[in-house]
Amino acid sequence: MGLYSSFIGRKFKHIAGKKYEDIIKHYREFLLTEEERHIPEIHSILMPLDRYVKNVPEEVYETISAYEARILLVYILDSQVFELVRQTLSPEASEEFRRKEEVMGEELLNNVAKKLESYGLKVQRRMFFGNKSDDVIRMAENYDMLAISKNYGSEITKTSPLSPLVLKIIQHLEIPVIVY
Incomplete structure (x- = not known):
């Protein structure tokens, strides 16, 4: 019996009696197992940024x-956006948009x-053309953690507190993620 199981057992032994086992059985997916409580070691962090990330909170x-x-x-830099600008406006407009x-x-x-360097961290920077979600998912395989803004890829709205790209990225990863 794990630590949480013993806590719940002591807490509810006079109230729920033997229903404790039913509670554990029905809510197992919401309770952490002993293995899940293990904190992974983090040696590398991927932090994608784009035009929608206005600021990173101090926390x-x-x-x-x-x-x-x-x-x-x-x-x-989203290559599809630049191609759309080139096709709809002109190659010159696409080039100006790229420069900006x-x-x-x-x-x-x-x-x-x-x-980040002011906190004593080693930071590398990289900028390239690509697909914002697919490239982050692919790159994240080589990192221990992802730190991503809830605005990454598009503005958020009242009905959608996370951008669709962030939701897609999170669903495809098995590493810890910080969404800020």
Whole structure:
């Protein structure tokens, strides 16, 4: 019998009697097992950024700094968006949009990297064209944790507190995720 099972057993032994076993059986998926309570070691963190990530809360920096891990900040420029701009407007408009996006990306990467480095963390930066969700899922396989903004990929709304891309990414990963 695990630690939580013994806590629940003592708590409800006078109230629920033998119904405790039924409670454990029906709510097993909501209770942590002994194995699940093991805290994984985090040596590397992937942190994707894009134009929708306006700022990173101070609490995220503090939490990440507790792991003393190496961090990869990645700014993915959505190649499909640039292709749409090129097809609908012009190649010149697409090029201008790309230049502005790269400047914005470099500024965000530098700001977040400086803040993380101020906590004594080793930070790498990377910017490339690709698919924002598929590339993050693929890259996350080589990392111990993902730290991602709830706005990553699109703005959030009152009806959707997470962007659809974040939801897709989280559903495909088996590593711990910090959503801020």
